C-alpha cells in the first residue's frame with residue numbers, strides 16, 4: 001500500500017505525442033490542449049512514453065496497422081501481426097515498444113495511462129482495420145492491450161474527465 005505522499009502524487013503514463021512531442025509516424029504531434037493534463041504535467045506526475053520511438057523506430061516512419069482480423073491482445077499473444085502498407089512485418093518492434101512502455105509504467109508505479117487513440121500501439125478504443133484505407137474499428141493497440149493485461153487502466157483523450165475522477169478516487173483511499 002503506497003503511503004499518503006506517494007498516493008497524492010499518483011503518476012500517469014501519457015503518450016508523448018499528446019504532450020506535443022512530434023513523434024507520430026508522419027513527424028507530427030497529437031497535442032492535447034487540456035487544463036487537466038497541463039496541471040498533471042506541472043505537478044510532475046506525467047510519465048511520457050512513445051512505444052514506437054522507444055523501440056527504435058525512426059520519425060517519420062511508415063504507417064503501420066494491426067493486420068486485418070487481428071487485435072492488440074492478439075499481437076501480445078503472438079497470433080496477431082503489425083504490418084506496414086507494403087506488407088513488411090514489424091510485429092517484433094511494436095511488441096518491444098509495448099514491453100518498454102509497461103516497464104516504464106511499472107518503474108513509476110503508474111496505475112493509469114492516457115494514450116492516443118487509433119494507434120496500433122496506443123489505441124485505447126479504436127484502431128484501423130489493416131487495409132490502410134482509413135477505416136476505424138473498435139479495438140486497442142498492442143501497448144494498450146499489454147498495459148490493461150497488467151492492471152493499468154487505459155484512458156483515451158476523450159475520457160480525460162473520467163481519468164481525473166479515477167485519480168481523485170484513488171487519492172481519497
Ligand code: SF4
Pocket residue numbers: 015016017018023024025049050051052053116119121122123
Ligand atoms: S506510439 Fe503512441 S506515443 Fe508514439 S506516436 Fe504513436 S500514438 Fe503517439
